[in-house]
Amino acid sequence: MTNQTGPGGDVRLTGIAKTYGAFTAVHPLDLTVPQGSFFALLGASGCGKTTTLRMIAGLEEPSAGTVHLGDQDVTALPPYKRPVNTVFQSYALFPHLDIFENVAFGLRRRGLKSVKKQVDEMLDLVQLGEQARKKPHQLSGGQQQRVAVARALINHPKVLLLDEPLGALDLKLRRQMQLELKRIQTEVGITFIHVTHDQEEAMTMADTVAVMNAGRVEQLGSPTDLYENPRTTFVANFLGTSNFIEAEVDSKSGEEIVLKAGGGKLVLPGARCSAPATAGGKVLVGVRPEKISLTHADDAGEIAEGRNRITGRIADSSFIGVSTQYVVDSPVCSDFEVYAQNIDRDPRLVPGAEVVLHWNPAHTFGLDAAQDADAGVEEAA
Amino acid sequence: MSTLTEAPPPLAPQAPASKPPKRRGRFTPYWLLLPGILWLVVFFALPMIYQASTSVQTGSLEQGYKVTWHFATYWEALSAYWPQFVRSVLYAGTATILCLLLGYPLAYLIAFRAGRWKNLIMILVIAPFFTSFLIRTLAWKTILADGGPVVGALNTLHVLDVTNWLGMTAGDRVLATPLAVVCGLTYNFLPFMILPLYTSLERIDGRLHEAAGDLYARPWTTFRRVTFPLSMPGVVSGTLLTFIPAAGDYVNADLLGSTDTRMVGNVIQTQFLRVLDYPTAAALSFILMAAILLMVTVYIRRSGTEDLV
Numbered sequence: 001m002t003n004q005t006g007p008g009g010d011v012r013l014t015g016i017a018k019t020y021g022a023f024t025a026v027h028p029l030d031l032t033v034p035q036g037s038f039f040a041l042l043g044a045s046g047c048g049k050t051t052t053l054r055m056i057a058g059l060e061e062p063s064a065g066t067v068h069l070g071d072q073d074v075t076a077l078p079p080y081k082r083p084v085n086t087v088f089q090s091y092a093l094f095p096h097l098d099i100f101e102n103v104a105f106g107l108r109r110r111g112l113k114s115v116k117k118q119v120d121e122m123l124d125l126v127q128l129g130e131q132a133r134k135k136p137h138q139l140s141g142g143q144q145q146r147v148a149v150a151r152a153l154i155n156h157p158k159v160l161l162l163d164e165p166l167g168a169l170d171l172k173l174r175r176q177m178q179l180e181l182k183r184i185q186t187e188v189g190i191t192f193i194h195v196t197h198d199q200e201e202a203m204t205m206a207d208t209v210a211v212m213n214a215g216r217v218e219q220l221g222s223p224t225d226l227y228e229n230p231r232t233t234f235v236a237n238f239l240g241t242s243n244f245i246e247a248e249v250d251s252k253s254g255e256e257i258v259l260k261a262g263g264g265k266l267v268l269p270g271a272r273c274s275a276p277a278t279a280g281g282k283v284l285v286g287v288r289p290e291k292i293s294l295t296h297a298d299d300a301g302e303i304a305e306g307r308n309r310i311t312g313r314i315a316d317s318s319f320i321g322v323s324t325q326y327v328v329d330s331p332v333c334s335d336f337e338v339y340a341q342n343i344d345r346d347p348r349l350v351p352g353a354e355v356v357l358h359w360n361p362a363h364t365f366g367l368d369a370a371q372d373a374d375a376g377v378e379e380a381a
Numbered sequence: 382m383s384t385l386t387e388a389p390p391p392l393a394p395q396a397p398a399s400k401p402p403k404r405r406g407r408f409t410p411y412w413l414l415l416p417g418i419l420w421l422v423v424f425f426a427l428p429m430i431y432q433a434s435t436s437v438q439t440g441s442l443e444q445g446y447k448v449t450w451h452f453a454t455y456w457e458a459l460s461a462y463w464p465q466f467v468r469s470v471l472y473a474g475t476a477t478i479l480c481l482l483l484g485y486p487l488a489y490l491i492a493f494r495a496g497r498w499k500n501l502i503m504i505l506v507i508a509p510f511f512t513s514f515l516i517r518t519l520a521w522k523t524i525l526a527d528g529g530p531v532v533g534a535l536n537t538l539h540v541l542d543v544t545n546w547l548g549m550t551a552g553d554r555v556l557a558t559p560l561a562v563v564c565g566l567t568y569n570f571l572p573f574m575i576l577p578l579y580t581s582l583e584r585i586d587g588r589l590h591e592a593a594g595d596l597y598a599r600p601w602t603t604f605r606r607v608t609f610p611l612s613m614p615g616v617v618s619g620t621l622l623t624f625i626p627a628a629g630d631y632v633n634a635d636l637l638g639s640t641d642t643r644m645v646g647n648v649i650q651t652q653f654l655r656v657l658d659y660p661t662a663a664a665l666s667f668i669l670m671a672a673i674l675l676m677v678t679v680y681i682r683r684s685g686t687e688d689l690v
Contacts, residue, residue, distance in 0.1 A: 059591050079594040086595045092588040096610045105606075106596035151596065 009035030009070045011056060011159055011191060016065030018051050025051045027215045028065060033159075033193060033208075035070075038185050040194045040206035044238075044379030048215040049195045050089075053161050056193065058082045069158050080109075085152035086161040090168055091144050093136040099123070099147055100132040106155040122154040125184065142173045149181070153188060160185075162194040166201065174198075178205050199239050203227070211235050213376070227288075231274040233367055236286055237376035243292075244373040245285045245310070245332045249277045257366065259285060262332040266308045266364065273366030282369035289337040291363040294326060296346055297354035309358040312336060314351050324349075328357060436663035446659060458664045462648050466672070469644040472559065472634075473627035476566035480574040480623045481616065483567070488578035488615070489608075493587075506575050514569065518636050521565050525555045525637070557639040565633035573622040581615025582608070617684050625673055645669055 011033040018026040026048040033039045041049040054060035056067055058079035066075045074082050085106065093102050100119055107115045123129045126146040136144055145165060152160055165181070166174045182205050185192045196202050202209045203223040210220045211234070219226060219235045230236035233244065247259035247266055257268045257277045266285055268277075275283050287308075294314075295303055303309060312330030324345070328336040338357060340349075349355065436454060440446035459466070491502050509517055524531055532555050535541050544550040549560040585608060593603040609616075631646030645665060652662035 057595060059595070079591070080597045080599055084595075086592070088588055088592055088595075090588075092586065092592040094589060094592070094607060096607075105593070105598075109597040109602060155596070 009158055009191065010068075011193065012068040013052070013056070014066045014068070016052070016055055016062045016067060018048070018055060018060060019063045024215050026055075029217060031210065031217065031220075033191060035158075035191050036189050037207045038182070038192045038194065038205055040196060040202035040209045041212055042196055042199060042202040042209050042238075043212035044197055044376075047212040047379075049197075049212045050163055052212070053086075053163055053193060053195045056159065057084055057086045057161050059086075083158045084161060085155050085157040085159075086163060087145075087148045087152050087165045089164045091136075091148040091165075093144055093147055093151070095136055098133050098135055099128060099139070102136065102147055103151045103154055105151060110155075118154060122150045125153075125187075126150045141169050142177060145169065145177060146180075149184065153184070153190070156188075157190060159191045159193060162192060164195055164197070166196070166198075174201070181205060203239070211238060213238075213379075229272060229274075229365060230286070231367070232375070233284065233286075233371050233373050234376035234379075236365075236367065237374065238379055241289050241337055242286045243289060243333060243336050244367075245287075246369055246373075247283055247285045247332075249279050249281045249283055251279060252277060256361075257283075259283060259366075261285065262310065262330075264310060266310075267306075267361040268364045268366045269362055272362075272364065275366055275368035277366065284367040284369045284371070284373060286365045286367060287359055287363055289325070290323075290339040292336075292338045292357050292359045294328075294338055294340055294346075294349055295356045295358065296348045297356055298348075300356045303356060303358050306361070307358040308361050308364060309356050310336075311354070311356050314349060314353045314355055316351055317349070328355060330357065432663045432666060435659050436667055438660050442657050451660070454660045454664045455668060458661050459668055462645065462665060465643055465645045465648050466668070468559075468642065469628050469646065469669075470672075470676075472563055472566060472642075472644060473624050473630075475563050476570065476627050477574075477620050477624045479563065479567040480571050481620060484571055484574035484578055484619065485616075488575050488582055491575075491579050492582035492585075503579075506572050510572065514632065515636075518565055518569065518632055521561070521568065521637055522556065525561050525564065527554055527556060531555070556637065557642070559638070559642050561637040562634050562642050562644075565637045566627045566630060569630075569633065570623040570627050573626070574619040577618040577622060578612065578615040581612045581618075585611050613684060617681065620680075621677060625677070628673055629669060 011031075013029055013031040015028045015030060016026065017024070017028045029052065031052075041052060043049045051060055055062045058074070058077060058081075062075065066073055068074065069083060074084075094105065097105070100123070103122055104115045104119045107118060112118075120129065120132075123132055126149060128143060128146055128150065131139060131143065136147065139147065145168075148165065162181075166177050169177060178201055181192070181194075194202070194206060203226075206223065208220065209223055209226055211218045211226065213234050219231050221229075226235060227239050230239065230242070233242075236242040236244075245261045245266070247261035250258045250260045250265065252258070252270065255270050257270050257273055259266045259268060268283070268285060270277070273283065275281075277283055297311065310330050310332055312328040314326055315329045315335075316327040318325050319342075321342070323339045323341050326338040326340065326349070328338055330336050336357060434448055435446070437448060437450050437452060438446040439449045439451045439454075487502075487506070491499055491506075495502050523529070526532070532541075532553065535544075535555065536553060541550055541553065541555070544558075544560050545552070549563070550558040555561050555564075589607055589611070590603055593607045594600075598606060628644075629646050631644060631650050634642050634644045634647050635650075649662050649665050649669070652658045652665065
């Protein structure tokens, strides 16, 4: 039950699945969470992320597959025998016990007699030393959240499971707790598996993010990797905003794929195209709104050679301080979103203006055109 | 209330605008309380005062009773009938413990495990109330009849040997023994135990059980450390709702017991309705009330449920 160092502390899910009658909450899933990492399961509600977490905790029995913690197969173990602790959504603190006893609960259950030193240290770690003798309902939401973390961490679990732990907090406190949790994780070095529907939260905190959708892992990778190289439209839309252009493959030369869209041509690095690109085939070309530059049509000549460009007319613009967000109507895509930093604002860029959108081809990614370009838009909202 | 629907003129004085609603609502709570207070005064306070004065009267039925502040009646009643008092507390206490032992698992089942059977089981718990209390108690006469299947089974299982040794039964009989009275009390007051227990168990957040399991508590430890402490408000109100009426009950002792199982309720009933010794009956009632109040106060203090609610 203590935190082991060295390899062999990974969490391994092998073919794990959960069905409720005819409904499949989690499709057979293989997942390895390396020891000591901060791992996030990200997805909209009902995507199976919490069920996956609960199967690791032992609170849900998998319909198929196995759960390994290091070398130990824990699939058949009840929760109270697993070296795993959970921070529950809305905390589930024991209302009849004070903060000290809440934190000491796990230690006492394992037969430890003198718990005072450990509990005091843990309460100091989460900055709640003063509140030890208060009841949970006397604390604020953020403090209760920290008690829940302390109550789980004091047992030195192999893995700490966090089920939407920040969902009940307001935005400012949530930001603060994100940093706090990250700090604690770095300090104690325990594997954290964090379930959240908040993509920003997952990206700020986790080393590795698994994006889940409808009971399946859509993509797994580092936050940067997921954001820059989404492999499905769901991931592209769920993590941030993406613009998609349906294009036809014209030719493939070395590292570059040349595509036709509208009357123009676009270039896409072959390595960033997850769809099979055969001449004449369709590909969804994606580009993030902040990678795009806007130039007034009159200055089109000044745009450097080799950049991808499309033309359009500004439909809407909203000034939000650090940037201006434009919606551009283009023949190849009706709602092209562009985020421009407010450095040198061109006063001619107002709704109705004819513009050229251009970006570095390296920032383009290509996806299989067979999927819905709007997948994940609703869920991310 | 035109002042609230229109914007007030900027220079209008504040005081008159804020006063009328205050004055209007001030007496509303009291008006609403009035019917209840009247009811209590007429049907509770006045009879209590009347009984209190009766308990300190002397005289006879023929010459009429007069208030003579004869407090000795209390002492006389207590010294004459203390065995019935002790019996009342013992029988009611035993019945309460049995109710708790029988009712807790059932309430737990209904609250956490019954699923779609929940409503059906609840109806089964309440269903006996649709029959008269007397009929139900009389039915126990048949159930516990001499030589009947229940007594036969208890005899075969040597349960009666144990209860005989405890002084709860005599020989091969169950009827007309303390055991019969306790059975009747347990049966009749069981729903009053189950319902509050169910209510407080139902309120417990299921995630607390998961959290306890997650923190290395085995199911039994979870029950002992989390479920049971959190159900204490239900245990306290259930035991009170069982013990208080059971201690004052006389129907069970009357129908299922014998002259050796008379409880204080039987004495009060006899004094009021047969002997017509009103002062003694009134004094006994007050002693019973005071004793129960005292026990309940001590019990609530000791169970310390204040900060659970």
